Amino acid sequence: MTGGGTKKSAESAAGPAAETGTDGAAAPEAGASAPRTPSRRALLGWGGAGLALGAVAAGGTAAALRTGGDAAPAAAARPAEAVPFHGAHQAGIATAVQDRLHFAAFDVKTDDRAELITLLKEWTRAAARMTAGAQIGSGAIGSLAEAPPDDTGEALGLPPSRLTLTFGIGPSLFGAGGEDRFGIRDRRPAALVDLPRFPGDNLDPARGGGDLCVQACADDPQVAVHAIRNLARIGFGKVAVRWSQLGFGKTSSTTPDAQTPRNMFGFKDGTRNIAGTDAKALERHVWVGARDEKGGGAWMAGGSYLVARRIRMHIETWDRTSLREQEEIFGRDKGEGAAVGRKHEHDEPHLPSMPPASHVRLAHPDSNDGIRILRRGYSFTDGTDGLGRLDAGLFFLAYQRDVRQGFIPLQQRLARHDALNEYIQHVGSALFAVPPGVGGADDWWGRGLFA
Amino acid sequence: MRALRSAAALTAAVAAALAAVSGCAQKSDAAADDAQDGAVQVTATDDGCAVSKKEFPAGHLRLAVKNKGTKVTEVYVYAPGDRIVTERENIGPGTGADIVAEIAPGPYEIACKPGMKGDGIRQKVTATGKGTAPARDPKLDKAVAAYRTYVQEQADRTLPEARKFADAVKAGDIEAAKKAYAVSRTGWERTEPVAESFGDIDPKVDVRADGLEDGQQWTGWHKLEQSLWEKKEITADDKKLADRLITDLEDWRKRVGKAEITPTGMANGAKELLDEVATGKVTGEEERYSHTDLSDFQANVEGAQKAYELLKPVAAENRPELTKELDKQFAAIRALLDRHRDSGSPDGFAAYDTVGKDERKELSDGVNALAEPLSKLAAAVATAK
Numbered sequence: 001m002t003g004g005g006t007k008k009s010a011e012s013a014a015g016p017a018a019e020t021g022t023d024g025a026a027a028p029e030a031g032a033s034a035p036r037t038p039s040r041r042a043l044l045g046w047g048g049a050g051l052a053l054g055a056v057a058a059g060g061t062a063a064a065l066r067t068g069g070d071a072a073p074a075a076a077a078r079p080a081e082a083v084p085f086h087g088a089h090q091a092g093i094a095t096a097v098q099d100r101l102h103f104a105a106f107d108v109k110t111d112d113r114a115e116l117i118t119l120l121k122e123w124t125r126a127a128a129r130m131t132a133g134a135q136i137g138s139g140a141i142g143s144l145a146e147a148p149p150d151d152t153g154e155a156l157g158l159p160p161s162r163l164t165l166t167f168g169i170g171p172s173l174f175g176a177g178g179e180d181r182f183g184i185r186d187r188r189p190a191a192l193v194d195l196p197r198f199p200g201d202n203l204d205p206a207r208g209g210g211d212l213c214v215q216a217c218a219d220d221p222q223v224a225v226h227a228i229r230n231l232a233r234i235g236f237g238k239v240a241v242r243w244s245q246l247g248f249g250k251t252s253s254t255t256p257d258a259q260t261p262r263n264m265f266g267f268k269d270g271t272r273n274i275a276g277t278d279a280k281a282l283e284r285h286v287w288v289g290a291r292d293e294k295g296g297g298a299w300m301a302g303g304s305y306l307v308a309r310r311i312r313m314h315i316e317t318w319d320r321t322s323l324r325e326q327e328e329i330f331g332r333d334k335g336e337g338a339a340v341g342r343k344h345e346h347d348e349p350h351l352p353s354m355p356p357a358s359h360v361r362l363a364h365p366d367s368n369d370g371i372r373i374l375r376r377g378y379s380f381t382d383g384t385d386g387l388g389r390l391d392a393g394l395f396f397l398a399y400q401r402d403v404r405q406g407f408i409p410l411q412q413r414l415a416r417h418d419a420l421n422e423y424i425q426h427v428g429s430a431l432f433a434v435p436p437g438v439g440g441a442d443d444w445w446g447r448g449l450f451a
Numbered sequence: 452m453r454a455l456r457s458a459a460a461l462t463a464a465v466a467a468a469l470a471a472v473s474g475c476a477q478k479s480d481a482a483a484d485d486a487q488d489g490a491v492q493v494t495a496t497d498d499g500c501a502v503s504k505k506e507f508p509a510g511h512l513r514l515a516v517k518n519k520g521t522k523v524t525e526v527y528v529y530a531p532g533d534r535i536v537t538e539r540e541n542i543g544p545g546t547g548a549d550i551v552a553e554i555a556p557g558p559y560e561i562a563c564k565p566g567m568k569g570d571g572i573r574q575k576v577t578a579t580g581k582g583t584a585p586a587r588d589p590k591l592d593k594a595v596a597a598y599r600t601y602v603q604e605q606a607d608r609t610l611p612e613a614r615k616f617a618d619a620v621k622a623g624d625i626e627a628a629k630k631a632y633a634v635s636r637t638g639w640e641r642t643e644p645v646a647e648s649f650g651d652i653d654p655k656v657d658v659r660a661d662g663l664e665d666g667q668q669w670t671g672w673h674k675l676e677q678s679l680w681e682k683k684e685i686t687a688d689d690k691k692l693a694d695r696l697i698t699d700l701e702d703w704r705k706r707v708g709k710a711e712i713t714p715t716g717m718a719n720g721a722k723e724l725l726d727e728v729a730t731g732k733v734t735g736e737e738e739r740y741s742h743t744d745l746s747d748f749q750a751n752v753e754g755a756q757k758a759y760e761l762l763k764p765v766a767a768e769n770r771p772e773l774t775k776e777l778d779k780q781f782a783a784i785r786a787l788l789d790r791h792r793d794s795g796s797p798d799g800f801a802a803y804d805t806v807g808k809d810e811r812k813e814l815s816d817g818v819n820a821l822a823e824p825l826s827k828l829a830a831a832v833a834t835a836k
């Protein structure tokens with residue numbers, strides 16, 4: 001067995017591609033001639049979306065790439081589709097919600113600023129590769145037989161599956177309540193507050209907090225898990241997974257023209273979500289503005305704030321609740337999802353005629369001075385809780401421009417009055433500052449903060 | 452524990468490495484005939500070890516030994532790294548012995564050991580043949596030889612400790628046996644991947660209740676651990692098991708020098724020691740009755756560090772950033788373990804059932820932080836610069 005010779009193509013082909021920030025497998029000049037590494041997409045052949053994406057990727061802009069993907073024949077495009085990694089905002093926020101989630105929060109173990117920066121660069125490079133459907137490092141196969149492969153390999157042969165990896169930074173990294181390990185305390189954005197305790201919270205510290213987070217969304221759970229697993233592996237010694245959550249069955253949609261998916265209570269919820277295409281609403285409610293942060297937190301312009309809450313649902317008691325009560329609690333009918341007295345899901349509710357403690361009435365922007373947040377939550381079921389009860393609920397993910405005008409006032413109101421509270425409990429909580437997008441090959445997650 | 456998997460992994464690594472090192476061209480019928488015609492004459496004296504030829508064809512080797520000295524002697528054939536290819540003990544003064552072995556082309560050493568002690572008087576010889584072995588970095592041969600010495604030392608020092616433990620069991624002295632238990636395992640735990648490479652010994656001495664196969668009798672350390680801590684009694688059977696443990700460990704001590712050890716095998720063995728920690732010790736499964744997991748943990752780390760330190764000169768040439776990281780992580784894990792030391796306990800560590808959930812997470816994070824770069828050590832010693 002010889003070591004050096006067998007590494008070959010994976011590194012030479014995909015490496016430079018990642019460095020230049022284009023999609024390795026799809027770079028146009030590579031299309032026909034140059035021998036290519038078997039990236040996940042390449043394994044599918046060069047039809048449909050691969051070519052369309054590749055052609056546009058060379059043009060370089062995220063928006064164009066999206067169009068390119070959409071323009072490809074739908075049947076061929078879907079499975080192979082890659083969401084562009086680079087852009088003004090991170091993917092995975094306004095991106096059309098994928099079907100599956102693996103969310104992970106990390107504790108930073110090193111105190112060495114340079115080491116943390118090196119890790120963030122490595123993570124960014126790996127993330128760009130994985131979202132493009134490529135293997136990381138020298139790949140999952142073909143390297144030295146006596147050493148473990150760089151890529152764990154369970155996504156080998158799978159398409160990119162619209163994988164997005166979204167990176168965030170928790171308040172604790174800024175030395176909240178402790179030592180300022182990285183000399184960034186004065187860079188903490190004013191909007192990255194410590195969340196207040198809400199009535200009814202029963203928070204488990206082992207399911208909350210974290211110095212860093214990565215949200216992996218994909219249409220295939222294997223692809224999302226692969227991404228988190230490889231990032232955790234790259235990070236060993238510098239970071240450790242603090243907690244993580246798998247999600248399925250998106251409970252909200254950033255494409256509101258589509259039918260709103262149902263949550264574990266069987267209801268449609270969040271029909272008024274912000275659409276990923278509604279640039280105006282995104283600017284107003286989701287993206288941090290250039291003048292939002294004065295001073296140290298200015299690096300957050302173009303970013304967003306992510307609230308993650310693990311909301312346990314008391315499934316068994318809910319299932320024993322009468323249909324009328326269920327519908328009154330939500331303020332919708334169960335079948336169509338229409339608000340009380342309305343016909344269709346998207347009909348504007350008439351708030352004054354709804355039960356005062358109903359979820360829709362309380363959560364509606366008109367009841368909250370126009371507050372809107374972008375929701376990307378997922379259902380979860382982590383088996384059974386030891387008492388024979390389904391350990392299930394909603395892993396709530398919401399993006400907003402400022403939690404002080406977003407999640408906090410909204411949740412304060414809901415936590416006090418929502419009739420749903422009898423059937424749910426918030427058991428995990430975390431807040432992250434999600435930096436703006438990665439601009440290109442030289443850029444990396446968190447560069448603005450550490451610059 | 453986990454004998455089969457580890458042994459298989461080690462064997463696979465070894466096979467691959469051996470193929471790389473020796474070319475592994477075993478078959479050579481013509482060469483075998485030559486060797487039979489011309490056995491290598493070895494004349495052993497009290498201060499000499501003369502061989503009739505220093506170069507002979509690979510394949511079937513026959514040594515015709517004559518002891519012309521005054522002491523009982525033994526004769527060994529060593530492959531690079533001091534692996535015992537074959538050996539014969541108890542060759543009395545004035546007597547002789549025939550020793551045969553199948554050998555691949557490459558360099559060997561023949562050693563006579565008057566008095567059956569020490570490294571012996573050595574002669575460098577070469578087995579020639581078609582598939583001549585590509586030269587391995589002598590630094591790696593040195594590392595393997597030093598590690599083999601370490602492994603033997605650990606086996607040698609284990610026996611007296613194990614006897615102390617066995618004697619206490621046989622005397623029915625529960626307290627004394629408990630005190631001797633964890634300490635008796637240190638040498639084994641330090642060299643576990645090598646110890647486990649003898650697939651038949653590990654299931655006898657280190658199997659846990661959950662590792663038993665249908666019909667397999669539970670013997671070894673953990674059975675006695677259960678009697679001492681959980682059942683709190685020593686039965687007549689336990690006393691027999693104590694004797695059997697010693698017999699099996701003696702077998703290990705005698706055979707350990709023959710283990711196939713290669714640089715990549717050492718590197719992967721070091722990583723396997725951390726795997727042992729990650730799957731058995733950090734969870735508290737290994738020592739579920741005695742809760743002495745931390746002393747096993749410490750021994751596993753020490754054994755891994757020994758293998759690493761020996762390979763480091765070569766690894767540092769190929770991958771300096773890797774050895775820097777490993778130095779850092781070995782220091783970190785040992786510092787972490789030091790926080791759990793308890794001078795009042797017989798094995799020097801706190802009982803693992805007193806280690807909280809957060810602290811276990813911290814230890815687990817530390818193991819991952821070390822084991823991940825350690826898994827890259829094999830590549831660093833296998834890849835020529």
